[in-house]
Amino acid sequence: MGLNNESRLRKLEHVDVVLKERVEGPNTTWFEYVFLVHQASSEIPLSIVNIETSFLKKVLKAPLIITGMTGGAPGTEEINGKLAEAAEKFGIALGVGSQRAAVEDPGVEQTFRIVREYAKNVPVIGNIGAHEFVRYDLDKISKLIEMINADALAVHLNLTQEVAQPEGTPDFSGLMSKVRLYTREFSTPLMIKEVGQGLSYEVVKELSEAGVKIFDVAGAGGTNWVLVEKYRARKKNDKLKELIAENVADWGIPTAASIIEARRAAPESVIIGSGGIRSSVDAVKALRIGADLVGLAAPVLRAYYGGYLEEFLQAFIHGIKALVALTGSKDLNELRRKPVVITSILREWLACRGFSV
Numbered sequence: 001m002g003l004n005n006e007s008r009l010r011k012l013e014h015v016d017v018v019l020k021e022r023v024e025g026p027n028t029t030w031f032e033y034v035f036l037v038h039q040a041s042s043e044i045p046l047s048i049v050n051i052e053t054s055f056l057k058k059v060l061k062a063p064l065i066i067t068g069m070t071g072g073a074p075g076t077e078e079i080n081g082k083l084a085e086a087a088e089k090f091g092i093a094l095g096v097g098s099q100r101a102a103v104e105d106p107g108v109e110q111t112f113r114i115v116r117e118y119a120k121n122v123p124v125i126g127n128i129g130a131h132e133f134v135r136y137d138l139d140k141i142s143k144l145i146e147m148i149n150a151d152a153l154a155v156h157l158n159l160t161q162e163v164a165q166p167e168g169t170p171d172f173s174g175l176m177s178k179v180r181l182y183t184r185e186f187s188t189p190l191m192i193k194e195v196g197q198g199l200s201y202e203v204v205k206e207l208s209e210a211g212v213k214i215f216d217v218a219g220a221g222g223t224n225w226v227l228v229e230k231y232r233a234r235k236k237n238d239k240l241k242e243l244i245a246e247n248v249a250d251w252g253i254p255t256a257a258s259i260i261e262a263r264r265a266a267p268e269s270v271i272i273g274s275g276g277i278r279s280s281v282d283a284v285k286a287l288r289i290g291a292d293l294v295g296l297a298a299p300v301l302r303a304y305y306g307g308y309l310e311e312f313l314q315a316f317i318h319g320i321k322a323l324v325a326l327t328g329s330k331d332l333n334e335l336r337r338k339p340v341v342i343t344s345i346l347r348e349w350l351a352c353r354g355f356s357v
C-alpha cells in the first residue's frame, strides 16, 4: 500500500475512533476552576447583545471557529461541504484537516476545495503538520493556500501524537527557521496550533518573535490524540504502541492554563481557545481569560453525524449571547472587563509560572 492510501485511511480511522471510543481526558480543561459572576438583575436584553468579532479581515457573527479535522479520504468531501455550509450560514470560521493527502495525490484535492463552494465569505484556514511544513518547498506550501484560497495556513504541532503513533515521525527540527522563512515570503498569515496538548508561554513567545500572529492553543481536556492512537494501536494488536500511548496520555497543558499562557506571551496576537470547549459556559470563560475566539472540533463532528449540526451551532451561539448578557455585558469587550474568579490548581499553576492571577 502506498503512502497516499495509508495517510488517507488514517484520516478515516481517526474519525471512526473519535466517534466510537472515549478519547477525551484524562486531563480536564481546568475551566472548572474559572468562574464568571452571574448578575441576576442584568437589564441587557438578548436582542442587543453583539458578539461579532473580526478575524482575518472578515467579520464573524460569533467568535467561533470549527477547527481543522478532515479531507483527503473518501466521504470527507461531503463532511467538509456540510461544515462549510454551516460555517457560512452562521458566519463563523472554518479550518480543514491536514492537506497532506492532497499534496501527495492531487486526485483528492476536491475533498478540500469543496469548502470554498459554500464558505464564500467566512475565513477558511488551510492545514499541514509541522513535520511536512518543514520538509515542503515553498511551491508546495503555496499550493496548500491556493487549493482552498485560504485566509490563513495552520501548522499543527502534534509532537505528542507523533511519539505515540505507530507510524509517527516525531521530528520537528528546522521548524523555527521555516516559520521565519514563511513569514518573510508569504502574505497569508500563519497560524500555529496544537492538537490537544496545549501551547506554553515559551512556545508562543518564540513563535510570535518569529512573526506568527495567530495561535490556537488546543489544550488538554478535550480530544486527546494520544488516546486516539492508543485505540488505533489496539486495533492493530500493537501492544507496545498501545502501552506507549497509555504512558503519555495525561501529558499536556489544560486548556484554561494554556489560554492564559498564550495571552501573556503574545498580548497583541489572536488567541484561539480550544481543546475541550464543550458548552457555551466553557466558551465565555475562555473569552474572558484571554481568547479572542473559541474553537470546536469533535463536538461538531458528532453533531454532523448525529444529524443536528445546525441546531448544535445555533444553541451554542445562543448560549454565548445569553451568558454575555447574564454577566451584565452588551458585547465581548464588556465581558472581558467583568470579574473572573480563578481558584485552586489553576491559581497555583499561574503563581508557579510567575503570572499574576
Ligand SMILES: Cc1cc2nc3c(=O)[nH]c(=O)nc-3n(C[C@H](O)[C@H](O)[C@H](O)COP(=O)(O)O)c2cc1C
Pocket: 014, 015, 018, 067, 068, 069, 070, 096, 097, 098, 127, 154, 155, 156, 193, 194, 195, 196, 218, 221, 222, 223, 274, 275, 276, 277, 295, 296, 297, 298, 299, 301
Ligand atoms: C476527527 C478529527 C480529526 C482532526 N484532524 C486534524 C488535522 O488534520 N489537523 C489539525 O491541525 N487538527 C486536527 N484535529 C484536531 C482539532 O483541530 C482540535 O485541535 C482538537 O480536536 C481539540 O479540539 P476538541 O477538543 O474540540 O476536539 C482533528 C480533530 C478531530 C476530532
